[in-house]
Amino acid sequence: MADIIHLLPDSVANQIAAGEVVQRPASVVKELVENAIDAHATEITIAIIDAGRTSIQISDNGVGMSETDARMAFERHATSKISDAADIFKIRSMGFRGEALASIAAVSQTELKTKQKDAELGTKIIIAGSKIESQEPDACPQGTTFTVKNLFFNTPARRKFLKSNQTEFNYILAEIYQTALANPDVAFTIIKDGDLYAKYPKSNHKQRIVNIFGKQMDKGLLPIEDDSSIVKIHGFIGVPEMARKTGAHQFFFVNNRFFRQKSFLGSVIRAYGNLLPPKEYPPFFIYLEIDPAEIDVNIHPTKTEIKFAEEFNICQLLEASIKCTIGKNNIVPSLDFSDEANYSDMFSFKTSDPVKPPTIPYNPSYNPFKSQNEASYPNTHSNERNWEKLFEDYQNNKTENQQIIEFSSSMNNHENADNAPHVEFCTQIQKKYILAYVSGKIYIIDIKRAHYRLLYDTFYDNFNHTQEPSQQTLIPVRIDLTADETETLQTILPQLRELGFDIEEFGKNSFVVNGVPSNIDISEAQQLITDFITNFEESNKTIQDSVQEQIARTLAKSASLFRNPTMSKEEMEQFVLQVIQNKSFTITPEGQIATIIVEPEDLLKKFN
Numbered sequence: 194m195a196d197i198i199h200l201l202p203d204s205v206a207n208q209i210a211a212g213e214v215v216q217r218p219a220s221v222v223k224e225l226v227e228n229a230i231d232a233h234a235t236e237i238t239i240a241i242i243d244a245g246r247t248s249i250q251i252s253d254n255g256v257g258m259s260e261t262d263a264r265m266a267f268e269r270h271a272t273s274k275i276s277d278a279a280d281i282f283k284i285r286s287m288g289f290r291g292e293a294l295a296s297i298a299a300v301s302q303t304e305l306k307t308k309q310k311d312a313e314l315g316t317k318i319i320i321a322g323s324k325i326e327s328q329e330p331d332a333c334p335q336g337t338t339f340t341v342k343n344l345f346f347n348t349p350a351r352r353k354f355l356k357s358n359q360t361e362f363n364y365i366l367a368e369i370y371q372t373a374l375a376n377p378d379v380a381f382t383i384i385k386d387g388d389l390y391a392k393y394p395k396s397n398h399k400q401r402i403v404n405i406f407g408k409q410m411d412k413g414l415l416p417i418e419d420d421s422s423i424v425k426i427h428g429f430i431g432v433p434e435m436a437r438k439t440g441a442h443q444f445f446f447v448n449n450r451f452f453r454q455k456s457f458l459g460s461v462i463r464a465y466g467n468l469l470p471p472k473e474y475p476p477f478f479i480y481l482e483i484d485p486a487e488i489d490v491n492i493h494p495t496k497t498e499i500k501f502a503e504e505f506n507i508c509q510l511l512e513a514s515i516k517c518t519i520g521k522n523n524i525v526p527s528l529d530f531s532d533e534a535n536y537s538d539m540f541s542f543k544t545s546d547p548v549k550p551p552t553i554p555y556n557p558s559y560n561p562f563k564s565q566n567e568a569s570y571p572n573t574h575s576n577e578r579n580w581e582k583l584f585e586d587y588q589n590n591k592t593e594n595q596q597i598i599e600f601s602s603s604m605n606n607h608e609n610a611d612n613a614p615h616v617e618f619c620t621q622i623q624k625k626y627i628l629a630y631v632s633g634k635i636y637i638i639d640i641k642r643a644h645y646r647l648l649y650d651t652f653y654d655n656f657n658h659t660q661e662p663s664q665q666t667l668i669p670v671r672i673d674l675t676a677d678e679t680e681t682l683q684t685i686l687p688q689l690r691e692l693g694f695d696i697e698e699f700g701k702n703s704f705v706v707n708g709v710p711s712n713i714d715i716s717e718a719q720q721l722i723t724d725f726i727t728n729f730e731e732s733n734k735t736i737q738d739s740v741q742e743q744i745a746r747t748l749a750k751s752a753s754l755f756r757n758p759t760m761s762k763e764e765m766e767q768f769v770l771q772v773i774q775n776k777s778f779t780i781t782p783e784g785q786i787a788t789i790i791v792e793p794e795d796l797l798k799k800f801n
Contacts, residue, residue: 214296217355218245218344219364221301224293225339226372229253230379232337235395240384241365244358245344254336257309263316264328266305269295299323300351301344307337322347359684366677370405371451374444374478377401383676391676399429402478406442407673407702410435410476415522417479419514424483424507426514430461431476432524433468439727442476447483450490452499460508464515468524481507614773616766624759629769635791636773641754642787643772649749649782650775653742655692663693663708670706670718671699678702678726692748696722721752746782 215221222239229237232255242248258266269292297303298320308315308331317331345352355361362385373381377398383390393404403411414429431442445452461477462469469475489500501507619629627638674682679702689696693710706718725747760768772778772788779788 214292215300215344217364218249218361219368221245221249221297221341221344222251222365223368223372224297225249225251225341226369228293229255229337230372230376232256234336234379236380236382238382238384239365239369241362242386244361245341245365246352246355246358246361247342249341249344250338252336252338254334257312257315257336258307259309259312260316260330263305263307263318264325267294267298267303267318267320267323267325295323297341300346300348302342302346304340304342305337306331306333306340308333308335310335359680363677371444373405374398374401375446375449375451375480398478398480402429406476406675407678409673410442413476414478415518415524417514417518419510419517421510423487423503424481424510426479426481426511428479429477430479430515430518432522433465433475436469436473436475437727438473438724440474441727442478443474444478445481446479447481447488447499448485449480450499451497453497454499454501454504456504456508457511460512461515464512464519468519479511483507614770616769619762619765619769621760621765627760627765627769629765631769631773633793635793635796636769637789637791638769638772639787640758640760640768642781642785643768643778645749645753646778646781646787647771647775648753649745650777652692652745652748663695663710665695665708666706666718672704672706672719672722674702674704674723674726676702678723679704681726682722694722724750742782749782 214224218241222241222245226237226239229251232253234253234255236254238250238252240248240250240252294303299322302321303319305318305320306315314330315333316328317333318328319326345355366383369381369383373379373393377396377400380395381391381393383392391405393401396404399411399414399416402414410431413432413435415432416429417426419426428446440458443458445454445457457479461475461479465475483501487502614632617630619627621627625640627636627640629636629638682696682704686696693708694706695708696704696706699705704722706722709718709721779786779790781787
């Protein structure tokens, strides 16, 4: 039998390895920007065309490479960051495996220009699909410039699974933000499709946060700082009012490397305690400095999951540090026992003192329809307990009055029976559900889900009719956004105006809300718009719906009930009628059950 095991060609092996490192255009940006940081660059320019499909160019003013190093950099496992296996456990650089450039060159057409400080000429190398096409001297400036064109040109299956340009660009921005937040002493310039998108000059940590995420962050951040023998903690946490339903603007860094860890996130949430509403998450930017020998960053290809030797102790220190910050800034409500207040009388009660019921002067025989001369004045005898007589007439007439009310109600319902369904019975269960009996059927309604369905259908239907009227604000509400949030809002602004939102631009990355749809509370306009943008961006990544459906769905999520309300009987009846008269009221837009219908016959069968 012939031998069947053979070595794969380098080009195939590189493409397989690239699948772990280069998942999308954002992966290329991450690897090249981290290389620029390791090269001690102080200025980095990122130019993106067609969300990275057509071109990704990363330029830096770092130390550059020699002609030999430039060629060796594209070999697999070629690196200047480590020398032996022991170095893996004391990593201080961003990259160290030597796989990034080889993987990128395997699935793209890559051009490298690099020059060292004292060299007269630099080096230019062109590689396509791991094959070197040319290498020659070049008169380029100090530093390194990588240009990656036609990503996945030789792996069309992977290129086919890329998402929309806006979604892929959002992924790119996320990678840039992670590196920029960790390195505020490095200036970043972002160019999108030939136009300047954003520029972040050198600054401190807080100013970098404000530059990226907007001026609304400036006054809502609280500094945290703690130093121990295990770890040094510093950074910022957001006040509870900045919490959102999605976990946006949450960043952990260790030795300037971004990472994700559920245990650390749990420590942050526990530190806030009951200050946060349910299912809302605060923003935070937390930096940890630790001995590199105490962490292992080599457990995941993207290096976003990290092992900590003292993970439990660090989590405890982090939680305590955040609690201390919250306490110092008077975030937790406290009682004021100042010297000016006299609380001595509050505790003067003695068990030996007799307990006397309170007395109220009244005249049980007082008749307001008598003349002034006939009227008697209040009787101040405190021991008389015959005031119950005031209710005797009411008790005697209660049954008759109730019958009249019920008769009138039944007459009204009888008159409207031919026109609309009649709610014969309804009650609220645990403030979450409504049990109703309407026109011979039993309905069990999830209040929040049904309200979400109602709003979704209302918003979506408004697209097909005349523009929804707006209720104007007394004082315009200003909203400051990030560059990517601004782009998202501008994309769907025409559809928002059709729904009744009166929004106009107010300078760079700022907008003014002058009016909102009539079924939305004006006081929630700012949070509604920011939540809407976040939800829209996330749904755009996973749901391939039309723009109108996405907008209606996201608006409905943002405007629907967040907490279970206590409803009066009239409110319940009105809500039930709105629900059952709505189309597709049994499910939410995502297909979750919103209303269950039970036929009385089916219920009777359960007892047979």
